[in-house]
Amino acid sequence: MHILITGVAGFIGSHLGEKLLNLGHSVVGVDNFDTFYPKHFKVANLNQLNNSNEFTFYEDDIRNKNSMKSIFENNKIDVVIHLAAKAGVRPSIEHIEEYYEVNISGTLNLLECMRQNKVSKLIFASSSSVYGNNSKVPFSEIDSVDYPISPYAATKKSGELLCHVYKHLHQFDINCLRFFTVFGPRQRPDLAIHKFTRLIDADKPIPFYGDGSTARDYTYIDDIVEGIICSLTKLKGFHVYNIGESKTITLGGLIQVIEGKLNKKAILEKYPVQPGDVTQTFADITKARKELGYDPKYNLDIGINKFVKWYIKNKDTLYPDI
Numbered sequence: 001m002h003i004l005i006t007g008v009a010g011f012i013g014s015h016l017g018e019k020l021l022n023l024g025h026s027v028v029g030v031d032n033f034d035t036f037y038p039k040h041f042k043v044a045n046l047n048q049l050n051n052s053n054e055f056t057f058y059e060d061d062i063r064n065k066n067s068m069k070s071i072f073e074n075n076k077i078d079v080v081i082h083l084a085a086k087a088g089v090r091p092s093i094e095h096i097e098e099y100y101e102v103n104i105s106g107t108l109n110l111l112e113c114m115r116q117n118k119v120s121k122l123i124f125a126s127s128s129s130v131y132g133n134n135s136k137v138p139f140s141e142i143d144s145v146d147y148p149i150s151p152y153a154a155t156k157k158s159g160e161l162l163c164h165v166y167k168h169l170h171q172f173d174i175n176c177l178r179f180f181t182v183f184g185p186r187q188r189p190d191l192a193i194h195k196f197t198r199l200i201d202a203d204k205p206i207p208f209y210g211d212g213s214t215a216r217d218y219t220y221i222d223d224i225v226e227g228i229i230c231s232l233t234k235l236k237g238f239h240v241y242n243i244g245e246s247k248t249i250t251l252g253g254l255i256q257v258i259e260g261k262l263n264k265k266a267i268l269e270k271y272p273v274q275p276g277d278v279t280q281t282f283a284d285i286t287k288a289r290k291e292l293g294y295d296p297k298y299n300l301d302i303g304i305n306k307f308v309k310w311y312i313k314n315k316d317t318l319y320p321d322i
Contacts (some may be wrong), residue, residue: 002026002076006062007035007084007112010222011123011186012179016081019225023091026054028075030068031062037085037097037189041318042077062106065113072117079121079235081228082110085155088190089276092152094108104157106161111166120172121229121235124163128180128217128244128281129153133199138217138284141178141240151275160240168195168239176230180283184221184303185310189318192251193218193304196258196266198319205269212252214273215280217244220298220306230292244283245296257301261308266280 003020007013007157008029008276033039050088056075062068064086086092086102116124130145130153144272148154159176166172187194199206227243249257255266288294298306 002028003080004077004080006030008049008057008084008186009042009046009221010083011188012182012221013083014049014186015221016228017049018223019024019229020056021049022050028071028077029055029057029061030071030084034086038223041189046066046316059322062110063102065109066112072113072119077119079123079232080110080114081121081123081219082107083125085125086274087150087188089150090274093276099151099155104158107159115166115170120170122163122172122174123231123253124174124176126160126176126178126307127156127298128178129278130157130178131281133278137280138246138282140284141243149278155204164238169298173235174238175235176240177227177231177243178240180217180218180219180242180281182221182224184307186308189300193258193307194252196255197308200258200262200264200266201315203267204266206301208251208268208270209277210273213250214277215248216252217246217248217266217281217283218303219243219296220247220303223296223298227288227292227294229259230294234292241288241292242283242285243288244285244295246285247276247285247300248280249300255270257304258308261304
């Protein structure tokens with residue numbers, strides 16, 4: 001297949017691109033190297049992809065109508081995997097307009113380019129954040145997601161709704177995948193596991209929000225990619241799936257695991273719980289198991305071990321000033 005990946009230079013996008021190329025697909029990648037974190041991280045992410053003759057890269061923005069139109073017109077595209085977005089719950093509170101512009105207007109622009117070029121198959125990257133502080137756990141796709149507690153979550157729910165409109169009006173085949181706290185090698189430097197590992201390794205204090213009881217369903221990157229690949233073979237109609245590990249660990253427990261892998265104690269700098277942060281995430285993956293054949297393989301301990309090894313190997317390149 002000929003597959004367009006938006007956000008290809010990011011954490012998930014670069015891993016997905018490599019997997020698809022290894023499976024024999026052709027990949028067209030788009031990324032604007034958003035300044036949310038330093039460009040050299042994303043440039044490094046693209047190293048393996050750039051070695052393939054079946055990979056074509058465009059440094060561009062999904063909001064740019066003319067550029068996106070040109071990309072669709074100049075490349076054969078069978079399926080779009082839409083990962084590009086302004087990420088992060090806390091930053092979305094401070095930059096609401098930009099999050100809505102990229103995550104909603106950018107998604108709409110992409111859908112219109114697909115419609116105009118008769119590309120009707122899409123995988124949309126949604127988020128567990130759409131569940132808000134759902135009191136029922138684990139979270140199921142049939143639960144109400146009408147009460148987001150951050151602008152980021154609201155934009156992801158809005159993206160799902162736009163996708164449903166295009167399925168209804170234009171007969172698109174779309175799977176919306178709600179990812180649960182993805183981690184692993186190349187993870188964004190602002191996310192907890194990467195940030196905590198870097199700070200503990202450098203003997204610097206880590207920000208510790210609340211009493212440590214908040215919990216997350218951490219999902220290893222290889223399982224996320226496998227979920228996307230499974231979804232790629234089952235694109236018919238409109239469906240929403242949870243892609244998670246279906247296991248949780250508290251913030252305090254997570255720090256203990258990282259301490260064990262680094263053989264160092266964390267220095268905690270305590271803060272109150274942040275606005276927009278949910279109490280817990282916990283995926284019910286029954287539907288994805290049954291309909292997609294999704295079967296996560298990596299537990300947190302194995303995943304953290306792989307991440308820490310990657311970090312130690314690459315930290316001098318990624319953080320030359322440490």
